[in-house]
Amino acid sequence: MYYENDVQADVLKGKKIAILGYGSQGHAHALNLKESGLDVLVGLREDSNSRSKALESGLTVKSVDDCVKEADVVMVLLPDEKQKEVYDSQIEKNLKPGQSLVFAHGFNIHYKQIVPPEFVDVFMVAPKGPGHLVRRTYEKGSGVPALIAVHQDYSSNAKDKALAYAKALGSLRVGAIETSFKEETETDLFGEQAVLCGGVTELIKAGFDTLVEAGYQSEIAYFECLHEMKLIVDLLYEGGFEKMRYSISDTAEYGDYRVGRRIVNQEVRNEMKKVLSEIQDATFANQWIEENRTGRPFYNQVKADELKHPIVNTGKSLRTMMKLEGDK
Ligand SMILES: NC(=O)C1=CN([C@@H]2O[C@H](COP(=O)(O)OP(=O)(O)OC[C@H]3O[C@@H](n4cnc5c(N)ncnc54)[C@H](OP(=O)(O)O)[C@@H]3O)[C@@H](O)[C@H]2O)C=CC1
Ligand SMILES: CC(=O)[C@](C)(O)C(=O)O
Numbered sequence: 001m002y003y004e005n006d007v008q009a010d011v012l013k014g015k016k017i018a019i020l021g022y023g024s025q026g027h028a029h030a031l032n033l034k035e036s037g038l039d040v041l042v043g044l045r046e047d048s049n050s051r052s053k054a055l056e057s058g059l060t061v062k063s064v065d066d067c068v069k070e071a072d073v074v075m076v077l078l079p080d081e082k083q084k085e086v087y088d089s090q091i092e093k094n095l096k097p098g099q100s101l102v103f104a105h106g107f108n109i110h111y112k113q114i115v116p117p118e119f120v121d122v123f124m125v126a127p128k129g130p131g132h133l134v135r136r137t138y139e140k141g142s143g144v145p146a147l148i149a150v151h152q153d154y155s156s157n158a159k160d161k162a163l164a165y166a167k168a169l170g171s172l173r174v175g176a177i178e179t180s181f182k183e184e185t186e187t188d189l190f191g192e193q194a195v196l197c198g199g200v201t202e203l204i205k206a207g208f209d210t211l212v213e214a215g216y217q218s219e220i221a222y223f224e225c226l227h228e229m230k231l232i233v234d235l236l237y238e239g240g241f242e243k244m245r246y247s248i249s250d251t252a253e254y255g256d257y258r259v260g261r262r263i264v265n266q267e268v269r270n271e272m273k274k275v276l277s278e279i280q281d282a283t284f285a286n287q288w289i290e291e292n293r294t295g296r297p298f299y300n301q302v303k304a305d306e307l308k309h310p311i312v313n314t315g316k317s318l319r320t321m322m323k324l325e326g327d328k
């Protein structure tokens with residue numbers, strides 16, 4: 001693990017850092033690095049919806065081409081599926097010896113969608129959390145842990161730059177782990193598919209549907225299977241399984257031990273292994289590339305179907321009653 005004290009000379013002081021993109025990660029990186037005293041540029045399209053937000057935050061916004069021409073460090077925070085086309089058309093031709101090309105996820109380097117010239121550093125600073133929490137925790141004096149990795153070390157100090165970047169982002173307040181583009185890419189894809197996003201939403205929907213189909217009120221099913229999930233996960237976040245199990249009743253803890261492994265059983269574990277192998281052999285990556293090439297037919301269909309699930313309207317009305325800001 002690396003922490004703030006592990007970074008001596010701030011190798012990024014006086015360097016120009018271009019953040020390409022101003023979305024979930026981009027806005028957080030640009031604002032955190034600027035507030036950490038670095039010289040930040042934001043690269044966006046002329047007609048970008050994000051442009052006004054970046055300008056309102058006092059940031060300098062330029063075209064991608066101009067950012068790459070001017071910056072010492074270029075952090076690519078564009079959607080993974082758009083990075084190759086932007087690299088091919090606006091980044092590669094403007095790269096100069098000694099610059100750094102940086103990523104927050106290794107997809108395009110690991111699956112060789114982008115193959116940078118040998119005269120640049122290529123490294124990664126990948127927060128292990130959503131961009132909006134990268135910003136929120138930084139503003140509270142904390143941060144989101146990150147993974148750092150060096151793919152190409154032309155300057156012989158790529159790792160120092162990665163650590164200085166992670167420090168300015170706020171991640172070294174809580175820790176960074178050195179890894180490889182392969183390990184970050186494969187673990188991040190697996191985690192978001194099998195646990196954090198795909199796994200947890202299907203678990204919540206299955207619980208909600210089981211209760212509603214058995215005749216229980218949908219509001220109770222929503223509170224039990226979705227709303228309370230945050231409260232349980234907060235305890236896991238703060239103190240692991242021990243703190244969560246300390247806080248819940250012994251009845252719940254007994255049920256946890258009795259039933260949990262019936263739900264996530266050996267069949268589920270076998271399927272997780274299959275999902276990981278599809279990430280490792282690029283089956284998933286090729287599906288995602290083809291999905292985007294053909295206009296996202298599956299993605300768009302499922303996205304539309306998901307919005308029709310009864311948990312959506314049940315949740316919207318309950319969150320309004322609870323005056324939760326989430327839907328604004
Ligand atoms: N979301 C997350 O929390 C995490 C994301 N990551 C990684 O961070 C990277 C960025 O993801 P994320 O922040 O979610 O992306 P978002 O979709 O939230 O933001 C993408 C940004 O790129 C801009 N953009 C899109 N197309 C272009 C283009 N052709 N030229 C210039 N700018 C463009 C968009 O602006 P506009 O469309 O308005 O022009 C937007 O500002 C990815 O590699 C992702 O894997 C890593 C960890 C967590
Ligand atoms: C937020 C995060 O870490 C994810 C799930 O990997 C992503 O948004 O790609």
Ligand SMILES: [Mg+2]
Binds near residue numbers: 127128129188192
């Ligand atoms: Mg992730």
Ligand SMILES: [Mg+2]
Binds near residue numbers: 192
């Ligand atoms: Mg991810």
